[in-house]
Amino acid sequence: MNDIILVVDDDSANLMLAQKILGKEYRIAAANSGMAAFRYLEKNKPDLILLDINMPGMNGFEAMEKLKESEAYSSIPVIFLTADKSVETETKCFQVGAVDFVGKPFVPDILISRVRRTLELERYRNHLEDMVKEKTSRIKEMQEHIIVGMANIIESRDNSTGKHVKNTQMYVRMIADELKNRGLYTDTLNDEYIHNLCNAAPLHDVGKIKVPDSILKKPGRLTPEEYDSMKMHTEYSQDIIEDILSDVEEEEYVKMAKDVALFHHERWDGTGYPRGLKGEDIPLGARIMALADVFDALFEERCYKPAIRPMEKIMSILEDGKGTQFDPVITEVFLSMEGKLREMLM
Ligand SMILES: [Fe+2]
């Protein structure tokens, strides 16, 4: 399909001339004032705008300003048209963001070459932008895969199914979405926060790589010393994340991953580890992770315990932890999702 060019000029002779010169190659839309141009733009998106500077009412520079203010229009390239060929005018054209400048009266060959070149550059730029976007999203996807893969390998040491990583990530997403849908913690829980949290969740236990097998796989109760060494996995996780993600540009994501790893064993009443943080001092992401983590630990079989059934028993354990171990608001929301969980898991 031919590109559309919007020509804005108060002189109808110029509009006709532009139509004659460009009409064979392009579809031309004409507007005889700035206002008429914006009326046209409400329903159409041209590929290029040729904009006269001297017009009654809204002049070309004013129209340009309005175009640049709008997200929808600011990317459309603009070539100014003017009979005033002074250096000042030409300078101003570029200052306000025009891609080019064509003198009047039009010289057909000049007008058509400038229009062609501008549209060609525009196509090239758009193509590059699309390519960069696509590559970036592929790199991100790969990064996420590697992170989950690595977390799975580590997890499989004490949980041969490696399900804990996938499951907890799923519960974290469910809880965060549900909180947001109910308008809870909305100052923090925006889409970006939830996205970061879900990608951070798989890393919460990576520090277990540094906990000895004799402790990690011990079927019975841990001695106090062994438990202390197990608790260190939160600090180790944070250090490992800091190491492996030091070059990742998304600062918010890295911070989230470190917070979730370090604080997912904190308790609402301040008796958790490693810092003994209390209540809302514990980052929200870590409070959500805590519930997802414990639910999965109870639901699945572990080397030191069988899977707990029926589901009501798990829910009643979580309920007991409401306001002591867990954030009471998040616990309430999680308990209310029992039906959904049952459908998914049973
Ligand atoms: Fe943990």
Ligand SMILES: [Fe+2]
């Ligand atoms: Fe965990």
